[in-house]
Amino acid sequence: xxxxxxxxxxxxxxxxxxxxxxxxxxxxxxxxxxxxxxxxxxxxxxxxxxxxxxxxxxxxxxxxxxxxxxxxxxxxxxxxxxxxxxxxxxxxxxxxxxxxxxxxxxxxxxxxxxxxxxxxxxxxxxxxxxxxxxxxxxxxxxxxxxxxxxxxxx
Numbered sequence: 756x757x758x759x760x761x762x763x764x765x766x767x768x769x770x771x772x773x774x775x776x777x778x779x780x781x782x783x784x785x786x787x788x789x790x791x792x793x794x795x796x797x798x799x800x801x802x803x804x805x806x807x808x809x810x811x812x813x814x815x816x817x818x819x820x821x822x823x824x825x826x827x828x829x830x831x832x833x834x835x836x837x838x839x840x841x842x843x844x845x846x847x848x849x850x851x852x853x854x855x856x857x858x859x860x861x862x863x864x865x866x867x868x869x870x871x872x873x874x875x876x877x878x879x880x881x882x883x884x885x886x887x888x889x890x891x892x893x894x895x896x897x898x899x900x901x902x903x904x905x906x907x908x909x
Contacts, residue, residue: 771832771866788871791819791880794902801898803882814867814882815894818852821876838862857901
């Protein structure tokens with residue numbers, strides 16, 4: 756089953772929801788998450804819909820990481836003690852991202868971290884909640900254009 760990390764409750768104060776799930780070969784649970792290792796998947800699916808009993812939200816992917824255990828502390832951050840700590844964490848995430856994704860993340864944004872195992876590593880897909888004043892279509896278009904540039908540069 757997919758599950759929230761301990762200490763990552765669904766409340767208004769939680770800044771970073773961390774959801775763990777196994778990568779099942781038939782695509783169930785987080786099996787399809789592994790496809791984010793391909794830039795084409797990010798192009799096709801730059802937005803994530805997340806529904807709970809309390810709300811339905813959309814998140815924009817801002818980073819995709821593959822990390823070895825113990826090399827990056829991504830768990831244990833449901834909240835941050837300051838805006839600076841939040842910004843430092845996001846900068847660290849973006850530096851490790853497989854792709855340069857032009858989605859800005861600011862203190863006060865809500866994050867969603869999806870985590871699964873792959874090849875003795877953790878694959879993390881990180882997204883931030885789409886802001887009230889943002890257009891989902893404009894975000895999607897911006898990410899698609901960026902990934903097209905990344906593909907040409909590769």
